[in-house]
Amino acid sequence: MTIPGKVLIVEDMIVQAMRLQQVLATAGVTTTKVVKSGQEALSLLGEDQSWDVVISDVNMPEMDGFELCKRLKSQPQTKQIPVLLLVSLKDAAEPIKALQYGADNFLVKEYEKEYFVPQLNAALENAKASDGVESQPFNVFYNGAWHEINRPASQVAALMTAAYSMAMREKSARHREPAASKP
Amino acid sequence: MSVHSQVLFNYKCLETELGQESVQMIARLFLEDTGNMVAKMKQAVKDKDAETVRFTVHMLKGCCRSIVALSVEEYCEALEDAACTGDWTSIAVGVNQLGPLYQQLREEVMDYIKGEN
Numbered sequence: 001m002t003i004p005g006k007v008l009i010v011e012d013m014i015v016q017a018m019r020l021q022q023v024l025a026t027a028g029v030t031t032t033k034v035v036k037s038g039q040e041a042l043s044l045l046g047e048d049q050s051w052d053v054v055i056s057d058v059n060m061p062e063m064d065g066f067e068l069c070k071r072l073k074s075q076p077q078t079k080q081i082p083v084l085l086l087v088s089l090k091d092a093a094e095p096i097k098a099l100q101y102g103a104d105n106f107l108v109k110e111y112e113k114e115y116f117v118p119q120l121n122a123a124l125e126n127a128k129a130s131d132g133v134e135s136q137p138f139n140v141f142y143n144g145a146w147h148e149i150n151r152p153a154s155q156v157a158a159l160m161t162a163a164y165s166m167a168m169r170e171k172s173a174r175h176r177e178p179a180a181s182k183p
Numbered sequence: 184m185s186v187h188s189q190v191l192f193n194y195k196c197l198e199t200e201l202g203q204e205s206v207q208m209i210a211r212l213f214l215e216d217t218g219n220m221v222a223k224m225k226q227a228v229k230d231k232d233a234e235t236v237r238f239t240v241h242m243l244k245g246c247c248r249s250i251v252a253l254s255v256e257e258y259c260e261a262l263e264d265a266a267c268t269g270d271w272t273s274i275a276v277g278v279n280q281l282g283p284l285y286q287q288l289r290e291e292v293m294d295y296i297k298g299e300n
Contacts, residue, residue, distance in 0.1 A: 013242055015212035019249040022201055022209075059241050088241065090267065109245055113200075 001117075002124045004052035006031040010041045010068060011057045011086070019111050020055070027117045038063030042071060045078050053082045053124060055107060058094075066101040073102030082127040084120070089170060095163045096142055099149045104130070105159055108166045115169070119162070126158035191252050191284075192291040209250060210292050217246050221285050224278045236274055237266035243285070255288050 007029050011017035017034040024032050035041045038060060045051065054072065058065035065085045072078045082104040087094050089108065098106060105123035110116055133152035140147050149156065197206045220243045227235035244259035262281060265273035 013216050013246055013249075015209055015216045015249045016245050018209055018212055022205055057245075059238060061238075090241075090263065109248055111249065111251075 002121050002128070003028045003117075004120075004124060005029065006033075006051045006053075008032075008041065008044065008051045008054045009034045009056075010036075010038060010054060010060070010065070012036045012060045013057075016057070016109065020109075023111050023113055023116050026113050027120070037061075038065070038068035038071075041068055045072065045081065046075075049077055049081065051081055053084060053127075055084045055086060057086045058088070066097055066103070069098075069103045070101040080131070082124060084123050084127075087166075089163065089167055093143060095159055096140060096147050096149070099151050099156060099159060100147065102151070103159070104155070106162045106166065108170070110169070122158075123162065126155065126162075130155035130158070189254060190291065191255055191288040192295060193251055193253075194295050197251050207296060210296050213246055213250050213292055214289065214296075217243055217285070217289075221278070221282050224281070228275050228278050231271070233266050233269050233271075233274065236278065237263055240266060240281075247288070250292070252288055255284055258284060 007024055009017050009020055009032060011020065011034060014034070014036070017036075021032045021034065033044075035044060038056070039062070041054065041056065045054070056065040056068055069083045069085065072081065072083055079102075083102070084105050084107050085098055085103045086109050087098070087106050095106070104127035107116070107119055107123060110119070130152045133154060135150050135152045135155075137148055137150040140149055192210075194206055194210070197209070201209070220239050223239050224236050227233075227239065240259050240262045244256050244263060247253075247256035247259060258277075258281065262274070262277040265277055
């Protein structure tokens, strides 16, 4: 099981960041730090690249998680740090966008340790396996347009598998919990 | 008075997992992070700004998930879906109904912090 030692969390909602910190602590992560914006993350990682992984929310004001990811992957000193995006799976284009922006994988905001830790482990194992692997650009037609992807095949497969597995879990969760009353 | 008969903040399962001290802290942060969200959504409805409704309700949904307020989370999810489609009738009704629902949750969380439940 791959448990990272140092995790940087990028999340503007402190209550969500705290919850994530607690899950990581129970999983054995020794050091976590929370920053509230992409800009703060860029500043911190510009000075200190010792972080094992960055877990970033996607929906943030000013700079979203995709943009943060793109910037980290474009800098020689930070491009090796795995970036995992916390997604909502509301948009089927998210996997394509994540690949285009260089994300290593997805995580969903699921705070059950039994679910989150294997999810994190799989994401990091796959990120390691794809590190340094040569990629061949290819195009995907989706939603009326072609999208160029230039990532290793193993990473594409890992990310798509993660997205599918999360969608399945969300779907089964919806069947279990009744809403208060839907709008 | 409760809008919904069901309890919205199930702190017991959170305490089992995290301990009382951590849940107290998370509960306080929830109140701080979410305090102005419904007002922001109401203003966005007046401005016909669906993106702000979507973004804000998405944030609230995540915060509700953090405290395992699953019913409100799912309500937010449905409202977020409506905001994505730009269906203004559903958005306006949804935001209007979210107000008392969120208020009930907020009161339950405040009672928990004060040790009254």
